[in-house]
Amino acid sequence: MRILIADDHDLLRDMIVLYLDGEGGFTTDTAADFAQAERMLGLTSYDLVLLDFSMPGMDGLNGLSRLLERSDAPPVAIISGTANRDVAEQALAAGAAGFLPKTLSARSMVNAVRFMAMGEQYAPLDFLRGGDDAHPLTEKLSQRELQVLEGLTFGKSNKEIARDLDIREPTVKLHVKTLYRKIGAANRTQAAMIAKEQGLF
Secondary structure: OEEEEEOOOHHHHHHHHHHHHHHOOOEEEEEOOHHHHHHHHOOOOOOEEEEEOOOOOOOOOHHHHHHHOOOOOOOEEEEEOOOOHHHHHHHHHOOOOEEEEOOOOHHHHHHHHHHHHOOOOEOOHHHHHOOOOOOHHHHHOOHHHHHHHHHHHOOOOHHHHHHHHOOOHHHHHHHHHHHHHHHOOOOHHHHHHHHHHOOOO
8 A cells, every 4th residue: 555644743744654664564654745746646545545634735735635536546644633522523524535633543543544545534523522532732722823833843933833833924923822831831841741741733
């Protein structure tokens, strides 16, 4: 099975590649943004594409729609550490092969990828139900605040976050200030530590 992993976070891409390569039976390619993923699809045939919901060029679920409209479209799944249940449901309704929260265990990730590459649709039931496994921080923060927090977790500056999310830098500063208050953080480092300690990213 040939898998394309498109995510702007080097560490996450490398981790998924490591998981899949360790299983055997997978060939993996990676892309750092949506434009690169599109180019690679024009050159190679894939059994499955994993798209990060918040990477540059995605424009929400419009990136998913663009890939699914291709005549040579492979199954496409969304991966995300910030998207909520509504986004997951919209992605599945739009024809996504699945929705993978970044909090999935390595074993669950590998099984889900194998399942989707065979033409099935995957989504973790606990996530869709929004039950006990729904992350508490996702209840406190807005979608945009979660995206900004993800940027902080990866050590990005306000300017870099603004560019990634296609918003103005003063807007990022406002989101940062608001999310500090909501999660009880005093600074960027503490906010990133809280997110990581609670397993959000």
